[in-house]
Structures are given as structure tokens and as C-alpha cells.
Amino acid sequence: MIDEAAREKALKRAGYNIFGLNSDEVYIDLLTDSGTGAMSQDQWSGMMVGDESYAGARSFHRLSDTVQDIFGFKHFVPTHQGRAAENILCAVILKEGQYVPSNMHFDTTEGNIRARGGRPVNLVCKEAYQTSSDIPFKGNMDLEKLENFIQEVGPENIPLGMITITNNAGGGQPVSLENLRAVSKIYKSYKIPFFIDACRYAENAYFIKTREPGYENKSTLEIAREIFAQADGATMSAKKDAIVNIGGFLAVNDPVLFEKIKNECILREGFITYGGLAGRDLDAIAIGLREGLQEPYLAYRLGQTSYLVSGLKEIGIPVIEPAGGHAVYINAGELLPQIPQEEFPGQALSVEMYREGAIRTVELGSVAFGFPDPDTGEMIYPTLDLVRLALPRRTYTQSHLDYVIQVLGKIYENRENLSGYRIVKAPVLLRHFSAIFEPI
Numbered sequence: 001m002i003d004e005a006a007r008e009k010a011l012k013r014a015g016y017n018i019f020g021l022n023s024d025e026v027y028i029d030l031l032t033d034s035g036t037g038a039m040s041q042d043q044w045s046g047m048m049v050g051d052e053s054y055a056g057a058r059s060f061h062r063l064s065d066t067v068q069d070i071f072g073f074k075h076f077v078p079t080h081q082g083r084a085a086e087n088i089l090c091a092v093i094l095k096e097g098q099y100v101p102s103n104m105h106f107d108t109t110e111g112n113i114r115a116r117g118g119r120p121v122n123l124v125c126k127e128a129y130q131t132s133s134d135i136p137f138k139g140n141m142d143l144e145k146l147e148n149f150i151q152e153v154g155p156e157n158i159p160l161g162m163i164t165i166t167n168n169a170g171g172g173q174p175v176s177l178e179n180l181r182a183v184s185k186i187y188k189s190y191k192i193p194f195f196i197d198a199c200r201y202a203e204n205a206y207f208i209k210t211r212e213p214g215y216e217n218k219s220t221l222e223i224a225r226e227i228f229a230q231a232d233g234a235t236m237s238a239k240k241d242a243i244v245n246i247g248g249f250l251a252v253n254d255p256v257l258f259e260k261i262k263n264e265c266i267l268r269e270g271f272i273t274y275g276g277l278a279g280r281d282l283d284a285i286a287i288g289l290r291e292g293l294q295e296p297y298l299a300y301r302l303g304q305t306s307y308l309v310s311g312l313k314e315i316g317i318p319v320i321e322p323a324g325g326h327a328v329y330i331n332a333g334e335l336l337p338q339i340p341q342e343e344f345p346g347q348a349l350s351v352e353m354y355r356e357g358a359i360r361t362v363e364l365g366s367v368a369f370g371f372p373d374p375d376t377g378e379m380i381y382p383t384l385d386l387v388r389l390a391l392p393r394r395t396y397t398q399s400h401l402d403y404v405i406q407v408l409g410k411i412y413e414n415r416e417n418l419s420g421y422r423i424v425k426a427p428v429l430l431r432h433f434s435a436i437f438e439p440i
């Protein structure tokens with residue numbers, strides 16, 4: 001762990017954007033759970049038998065069998081990560097000015113929709129914004145809002161509908177099977193293809209098993225199959241619940257759409273049996289997809305986030321409850337009420353966590369989701385200013401989490417003295433990755 005003066009210097013150099021820090025300047029890295037997990041011995045040994053043939057490799061067929069078994073879609077292409085699957089999907093299905101509803105889109109999904117001139121729309125249930133509650137499925141879609149929205153803009157202007165499981169942008173909260181079924185029914189009734197953003201499908205399946213009546217005796221595999229049986233396709237970042245460092249895929253049932261996907265995949269990612277990955281990566285994904293569904297592993301994983309939530313609550317830090325699957329979300333807007341949204345309370349907290357304890361987190365609030373209204377140009381800010389503490393899979397131990405709680409305890413004591421940031425320079429899309437800030 002580098003000392004305080006070195007951390008301050010690193011912050012200045014990075015423009016107070018923690019994405020600009022180097023990993024050797026960070027002590028506990030909770031920036032993301034994406035691609036940062038520890039692969040198992042089986043995954044590593046699977047990589048040794050990777051088949052690097054350009055077309056039709058055995059590695060592809062091993063992955064194909066696994067995708068077929070868990071997800072059940074008729075066709076799929078591997079992609080180098082989740083956003084590549086989103087890019088291909090948007091390229092083949094979306095036209096300028098069209099809408100894509102979801103419970104909540106993640107930033108890359110939003111970015112890919114906007115990059116094609118589309119309009120992402122978030123219709124999550126209102127309980128998602130009640131930060132402290134024990135409501136079990138706060139990732140659910142608001143069904144009434146969805147139905148009204150479709151009627152308002154017309155189904156002909158909605159080329160696809162989505163749902164994100166778990167809802168990363170809204171606290172890593174799960175979606176129930178009851179809700180997934182109802183969403184599927186609505187989309188079907190308007191002939192709108194239904195795609196699931198499936199990154200954290202295994203965590204969502206375990207939440208269903210432990211929280212939704214009627215599923216306690218079903219395996220996570222059976223639940224996963226039931227989830228995907230509701231949909232026409234899925235985008236997947238394997239860097240999450242397949243516990244690999246790189247990879248993803250796009251799966252669909254519609255053969256006509258798949259023809260277009262194949263062409264786009266070849267153009268942007270690579271031939272359809274490797275999609276921008278090495279054969280060995282495909283093997284690691286195939287093995288990881290199954291490991292990610294193991295119930296003792298999921299009990300440990302969701303146990304970690306709930307341990308961190310309890311510890312933070314005890315010292316007065318406002319967190320989203322119940323704990324999410326992959327991350328703990330601090331309500332920075334509530335912790336730092338003296339900092340208005342346009343001065344980015346989440347950014348202030350994430351910078352302070354690095355300054356105080358060399359902990360790297362990510363702002364998911366007015367920096368990540370603030371966007372100028374396409375009609376008026378006026379800045380629209382999200383309802384909540386959150387800081388996400390994402391836990392890499394199979395990486396940190398309880399004592400690491402105790403350290404995080406200790407650092408946040410110190411910040412809590414000093415919270416009234418913290419102030420905000422202003423943006424000096426930022427791109428229009430996905431600005432939180434590369435914006436440069438200065439303290440106010």
C-alpha cells in the first residue's frame with residue numbers, strides 16, 4: 001500500500017478519476033467484479049486443452065453445448081465481452097429514434113443504444129428507489145409502466161425490450177421469475193422480441209431460490225433454464241457469472257435475426273465460432289458457466305455482500321438494502337447532503353475512499369448516468385447518487401472486508417468536511433470512464 005502523499009499525487013495525476021489509477025497504486029480494488037475474479041484450477045486446466053482452430057474448434061462446441069444446456073437458445077455467437085454482444089444486437093435490430101425499454105440499462109447498453117440513435121428507457125419498479133427496505137426483488141420491472149409506455153410510443157417503435165438480471169445500475173437487485181414471466185407476456189402480446197442482459201444470471205437464480213416461494217427445492221440450473229425460457233435472446237458478459245477474465249456472447253432463437261448477427265460478428269469480432277476470443281477462452285467460459293451456478297459458491301458470494309452491508313450499516317453508512325449480489329452500494333447523496341448532484345457526491349466519496357484507504361470503487365450516479373436531454377439539452381440526473389463496491393469473485397477474504405469497513409468508519413467521522421468536484425473535460429458517452437475532474 002503506497003503512502004498518503006503518493007496517493008494524493010496519484011489522484012492529481014488521474015484527474016481525480018479513479019479509472020486513471022494504476023493497479024499498483026490500489027490496495028483493495030472494488031472498481032468492478034467484471035473480469036477480476038480468480039479462475040479455478042479446472043478453468044486453468046481447461047485452457048490447456050483449448051483448440052485454436054479458426055473455424056469449428058472443439059472449444060467452441062464445448063461452449064455451445066454448455067450454452068445450450070443452461071440458456072437453451074437455438075443460436076449464439078461468442079463475443080469478446082458483453083458490450084460487443086450489445087453492439088452487434090443494436091446494429092442488427094435498432095433504427096434511429098426507436099426506444100428500448102428495460103428495468104434499468106447498464107451504462108454500456110445505454111451507450112450502445114444511444115450510439116445507434118436509439119433511446120434507452122428505464123422502467124424499474126418504484127421500490128428500487130427505496131434504499132432501505134427488505135423488499136426481495138427490487139430489480140423487477142414496473143409492469144404497468146411498461147404496458148403504458150408501449151401504448152404511448154407504439155410497439156412499432158420498440159424493436160426490442162430488455163431486462164437486466166441482476167439490476168447492476170440499481171443496486172445489484174434481483175428480478176423474480178414471476179416478474180420475468182409477466183414481462184415476457186407483455187412483450188409477446190405486442191410482438192416485441194425480449195432480450196435478457198444475463199451477466200449475473202446465476203446470482204439472480206440463487207436469489208430466486210432463496211427468496212421466491214416455490215423455488216426453494218429447485219436447483220439454480222433449473223431456475224436459470226426457466227428464466228431464459230421466457231426470452232427470445234440474451235446478451236452476456238462472461239466476465240461476471242462465468243468467472244473469466246474476458247469473454248461474452250449473444251444468443252437468440254430467431255434464425256433470420258441470427259443470419260444478420262453472424263455477418264455483424266464476422267465484421268466486428270471474428271468468425272462465428274470464436275467471436276474475438278481464443279479457443280482456450282471459450283473453454284474457460286464453458287467451465288465457469290457451470291461453476292458460477294454452484295450453490296455453495298453462491299452462498300459464499302452473496303454472504304460476502306450481506307456481511308459488508310451489515311458492517312457498514314452498523315457504523316452509520318447509508319447503503320442499499322437488501323445487499324445486492326455482486327456489490328454493495330453506498331448512498332453517497334444521503335451520506336454527503338452538503339454536495340449537490342451537479343457537484344457529484346458519489347465522485348467525492350469514491351475519491352475519499354482512495355485517499356483514506358487506497359480502496360478503489362466506482363461512482364454510479366450523476367457522473368455515470370447524468371445525460372443531456374436529447375430534446376432540450378438540459379442535464380438530467382439519476383434519482384440516486386451511488387458508489388458501488390463491487391466484489392471480485394473468489395478473490396477477497398473477510399479481513400479485507402473488515403478493512404473496508406474500518407476505512408469507511410473514518411470517512412463517516414469526517415463526512416461534513418468533504419466537498420464536491422467539477423468536470424474539466426469529458427466525452428458525451430460513457431463519461432465516467434475518462435472524465436477529468438477538479439475539486440471545488
Ligand SMILES: Cc1ncc(COP(=O)(O)O)c(C=O)c1O
Pocket residue numbers: 034081082083084106108109164168169197199237238239247248
Ligand atoms: C449489467 C451489465 N450489462 C452489460 C455489461 C457490459 O459487459 P462488458 O463489461 O463485458 O462489456 C456490464 C458490465 O459491467 C453489466 O454489468
